[in-house]
Amino acid sequence: MTTSMIRRVPAPVLFVVGGASMYVGAALAVGLFDRLSPAAVAVLRILGAGLVLLAWRRPRRAAWRAPRLRRSVPFGLATALMNAAFYEAIARLPLGTAVALEFCGPVAVAAALSRRPRDVGAVVLAAGGVALIADVRWSGSPSGVLWALAAAVMWAAYILLGKRVATAGNGVDDLAVGFTVAAVLCSPVLFLGGAAGLAPLADPVVVLLAVGVGVLSSVIPYGLDQVVLRRVGQGRFAVLLALLPATATVIGFLVLGQLPGAAEGVGIAAVIAAVALRSRDGDGVPEVLEPPRETPRRHVE
Numbered sequence: 001m002t003t004s005m006i007r008r009v010p011a012p013v014l015f016v017v018g019g020a021s022m023y024v025g026a027a028l029a030v031g032l033f034d035r036l037s038p039a040a041v042a043v044l045r046i047l048g049a050g051l052v053l054l055a056w057r058r059p060r061r062a063a064w065r066a067p068r069l070r071r072s073v074p075f076g077l078a079t080a081l082m083n084a085a086f087y088e089a090i091a092r093l094p095l096g097t098a099v100a101l102e103f104c105g106p107v108a109v110a111a112a113l114s115r116r117p118r119d120v121g122a123v124v125l126a127a128g129g130v131a132l133i134a135d136v137r138w139s140g141s142p143s144g145v146l147w148a149l150a151a152a153v154m155w156a157a158y159i160l161l162g163k164r165v166a167t168a169g170n171g172v173d174d175l176a177v178g179f180t181v182a183a184v185l186c187s188p189v190l191f192l193g194g195a196a197g198l199a200p201l202a203d204p205v206v207v208l209l210a211v212g213v214g215v216l217s218s219v220i221p222y223g224l225d226q227v228v229l230r231r232v233g234q235g236r237f238a239v240l241l242a243l244l245p246a247t248a249t250v251i252g253f254l255v256l257g258q259l260p261g262a263a264e265g266v267g268i269a270a271v272i273a274a275v276a277l278r279s280r281d282g283d284g285v286p287e288v289l290e291p292p293r294e295t296p297r298r299h300v301e
Helices: 003-008 011-032 038-057 066-090 095-102 104-113 117-134 142-167 171-191 194-202 204-229 234-240 243-256 262-278
Strands: none
Touching: 011 038, 011 066, 011 095, 011 204, 011 234, 011 243, 038 066, 038 171, 038 204, 066 095, 066 142, 066 171, 066 204, 095 104, 095 117, 095 142, 095 243, 104 117, 104 142, 117 234, 117 243, 117 262, 142 171, 142 204, 171 194, 171 204, 194 204, 234 262, 243 262
């Protein structure tokens, strides 16, 4: 799909595609938890994503210099920590519940950046929908709840830092650099279990699944995020992310057999209503938001 074709796709549609890819990848990651710790899977995910992006984009020397590293590395670290906390959460909670709790981060961003009554109404609807979807049993897994809330904090950082990367005009190249540096900095996690912890990596199937998780859960959705972040503000982006709890609930049901209850169904409807309310004005992408490219090579950001 060309850049011009992607730009014509409505932002909510891009989110559904990216969200479906992300949570199919999450379902694959759950299958790896029997062989590796959730944190190790998170490191392999961002490492796999970084290597794929490096091979695809081949960022030029400028991408590795200090001005751009100051944007890309904090973004990569926030993404890596968000992934690790999220995987620890879904090891303890149903996928839809963990995502709903994690969405507290984007809701907080949307609330902080709201300017109109419609924005506030959308945030209230989204927050109410997330609360219904969550249906959290604190007594059942308090550690799962805490990990999901930690992921929420890092998700808020991902939005704020990601906007800086996206609007700089080299989003996907900076993703490649940021993910690679973050993977190197987080790689000691792989050695926490000693030789026994590294043994599963000798299995080609495990490595292939880890790379697949990286592509499905990082390359595709985060690449689409860079497209959308350049088209919309951080506040609208945060509310559009309300589509993700609904998407996660559907994937959890189809792939993991986690059937949502009636309250979660009402929550999904509230989340979709919030997205529709916040997106009534359309994307409204002025041409001035299209910065010059670094090279004449084909770009998708």
